[in-house]
Amino acid sequence: MKPTSDLAPTTTQTSRADRDHRTGLILSLLLGLVLAGVQFAQPQLHDGAFWLPASLHAICEIFAVTVAVLVFAVTWHSYRPAQPTNLLLLGCAFLAIALLDLAHALSYRGMPDMVTPASPEKAINFWLVSRLLLALTLLLMSLRPWRPLRSYRSRLPMLLATLGLVALFWVLGLGFPDVWPHTFVNSHLTPFKITAEWIIIFLLAVAALRFLSAWRHGLPYAAGNLMAAALISILAELCFTAYNNVHDIYSLLGHLYKVASYCLIYQAVFVASVREPYERLAVAIADRQAAEQRIEVMAFHDSITGLPNLALLQDRTLQALAAMRRDDTCVGLLFLDVDAFKLINDSLGLEPGDRLLRAIGQRLLHGLPESATLCRYGSDEFAVLLPGLNGPEAMAEVPQRILDLMATPFEIDGQLIPCSVSIGVALAPNDGHEPNSLLRNAESAMYKAKQAGHRTWRYYDAAIDSEVSERLHLLNSLRQAIERSELQLHYQLQFELASGEVVAAEALLRWQHPELGAISPARFIPIAEESGLIVPLGEWTLRQACRQAAQWRTAGIGVPRVAVNLSPLQLHHHSLEDAVRRALQDASLPASALELELTESSLIADTAQVLHTLESLKRLGIKLSIDDFGTGYSSLGYLRRLPVDTLKIDQSFVRAMATSTDGTAIVEAIIQMARSLGLDTLAEGVEDQATASQLQQLGCQLAQGYFFARPVPASEILTILTRHEGLRGA
Known part of the structure; x- marks a missing residue:
């Protein structure tokens, strides 16, 4: 399970954050509409009005100071190693803002004297420093990457620098009020005051644009809330460029907007420092529980079928x-x-x-x-x-x-x-x-x-136990048969019935076990097919047969072609075509000297892959035949599509010709069907002259069987050919 990063919120957290951000933007829009309405109705609301008495001003500032202190407390006490440094900077800045706002509240006209007499100018001085610090902090947050704090020790210097900065401004504001530029003269704001407010507005506007870009790009912090806070702070600053009386409607709106912006910043800090970590923890717990359930399912259930294992x-x-x-x-x-x-x-x-x-x-x-x-x-x-x-x-x-x-x-x-x-x-x-x-x-x-x-x-x-043990022993021996040279090929010649000429030699696999003696293919071939060993056995047979055919051609021995049986697994294996190409190339044998025999069962799944393989082999020049025809899943539909040359009539049908008319009828039907499709027919298991003659009369072109030649090792093929030529000559 991939852990959730502190800076990578989950989908649920992202959707909730987007909802919070939209709420902040809607609030800033509504507050902007309120300010526009006040501006439109200014004469009626401003003349002679006393909107912000000292008591209400104190309440607003106490609330603002409380929220600012909460911003600091949340970021300071929720510190963790992966927490972004920007949150600590924001928290320390708001501690300074809280203390400056407190000095502003205590210096407001109508409040008791603190060190020096309360006056609008002294209050405005602390106000400007506080608002400038807010604007600079938000701008810094929008520009600075949100990266984790590198060292726990860097927190204390931040706090000490903050307190030192506040102490400096307190000393200057309370002890040396004359060093500050004039901001409020004859109940009017001075150009310096208005210019300072516009500078703050500019800084806040830049920060808002940066937060907008960050929000649109989905950066992992509450950029939308911070953007809304910057926008509302701009509204507050606009109020403080327009008032003529510290108690008028603009002054009240400015203080209320300031509180609203602080609340949005507190929400952003609370979400990033408290809510999101708990949500991530909840997601991590849920993911862990789900992972445990998946592990339990995987431990006791099959991954493919979902069934018990x-x-x-x-x-x-x-x-x-x-x-x-x-x-x-x-x-x-x-x-x-x-x-x-x-x-x-x-x-x-x-x-x-x-x-x-x-x-x-x-x-x-x-x-x-x-x-x-x-x-x-x-x-x-x-x-x-x-x-x-x-x-x-x-x-x-x-x-x-x-x-x-x-x-x-x-x-x-x-x-x-x-x-x-x-x-x-x-x-x-x-x-x-x-x-x-x-x-x-x-x-x-x-x-x-x-x-x-x-x-x-x-x-x-x-009694089955002994059979299974024997089967396993046979399988283990078969795995080593190639390495131990226990396998060999015998060849049975195939003849043309009309001329008596040899047309091919079928390669037949034989196994001479050192302990068990000669093992019938009927015993070991099914085991090889079920275990998958038939693929390497088939490739070995193919290579050996091609080499033998090449040797016969070099020696001038009249075997035009060698026929090799393919198992169903070989036909459907992806490496068949490459194996055939390598065998022909290694033996320097032309493709026309090779015939591949397919069983009908191998064509049961008539897929595009099988057809593609057969067509590729056919393009090489290799002859293709269907072995044991009539015992499998024959149909004219697939015969018409397959690029084969010959149908080999199964020996059970050939032998039945001597005992029943049905057997003859079946063989004749196969021959006629093959002729209609343009295919040759080869009869297997021909054991006497009468059967050979009858097959020829029915139109069968080719035959093999004990009547013509038994399967023999390659070394005896020349003897059989010589004897056969002698009989033909006689």
Whole structure:
């Protein structure tokens, strides 16, 4: 939390200060109108009038002296290290003004003699010094920067200098009245007196203009009030240039205006020295309380979804387990993982991905029982606590309800995003007696649900532990497989059915584990995709395949092109295009010698980013194909937009041709659709001559499978090619 500076008022303080300033300006305007009215009606109000007797004059001056002393007292006693120096200067000046006004009041005609006889001139002398000091002080305040006092010790010299200055004027005014110029002769003001008043008016006018500029620029002090005080003081001085009798209406107005200006200055000082610090303190306290509340929310709630986090879930699980033992009930814990969220997040972007998580959380909140606690466990993982269950049957309907809630796609940024979850269920006390074990077992059950094909749920089973441990061991080994040279590529040749010529070799990743032996891609590829390791694995595969293709071209081996599979995560990763460019450049391989195979599932989020990436790759000269076509989310709409060259017919359809007419019909439909779109077709999994001939008759151009060649290491490709050429020649 950023602290509030003493010289940086809050928005509330600023608005209140503006209101105070406007009030001061309105007051000065009204007082100006009163003076104008008096000037207009002067003969009726002035002739023979006795407006300011000595008693009323004494009351006005006592009030003015009291306010001036309060200005000094507030600024002096509210001192703090960050207080602007100008406030102390103003306070000390008003102490001097108070003492000079007191001397003026005691010297007024009609008051008892003090050292020397009371007279208008002696009173005017003290008055002029007081008003000149006020004008100079306000001018200094308007010109001098409002900076904090540097040293506490500088206060005392200010006070001593003030008292010394006052003592000097008291001595001169009381003991040596003849040294002063004449100001009041034969009941008239002298030119000196009037000139002095106009000089004071000029100084006050300059100060008022400076305060106006400061107020308009929002400087951090009560510039508006000080400007209003300067304006009212100008009105007072105008009164004291116009009176002919110290008791007339102008003299009364001048004294009243002086009191009004002092009050405005007191308000400015009080606000700056007392009210604003307390307001800042109140704001600081409120900010601290709000910060404490935010910290508490952050400690127990997720920052993206606003749902309870793991810490709050564990606390509530402890409470639920304690109640379970007391009431002889059960506690259920569900672990949810959003299927293929990495793919969705990479295709949409981080912000839309966060909005999707929030939407999932809100939908689950509205569909779960009121007693449930929904928690965001991790990036794309949620947990649901169900306390006080009467038995396993009471919980069985909840995971199915969640699956039904997730069946409707989410609309994010105008796109409909299908989304599903895999759910693991653990039930206390059988599956755990404390929060961590219950949560761990629910997570293990969730992995079992994922293996069952996603969008389903599974109960925890003790046998799952060994599977999870094996999975984790496999994941850790896979992280080191590249460094340990445990991975290698095998290549399966692809042929043209009509001519029998080799058109490409598909690169297939293989893993030879030093302890476990050969590990099937069906086991480690899903783990790599879920963990994100598929991106570095895919880049390694791409580099190795390009190098091998370049070596074949250099050696004159007839493999025109190498085909490399792309995972959905690779396609939606921002670095794909750069990785392809680097692999081609490092191997000195032309782009036309590379083919990238995409799965239909990778195109489920048909975003502008995916289309842009594919179009960029296509412009390089790279061929693109869709692998396992017919098993995903096919539609003519996206096929028409995608810049692909070939559809690879999934081997399940090819094998079905030998056993059913439906299989043949499906393959024929795919071939006809591809032909209508100007695409080639390649049949996967061809294992006999009859299937190859039938495919050729249906119009399929390309094929691969065990009938033609099995996947082999790169070193055996030449042998296969030589044998194949021999068979063709025969």
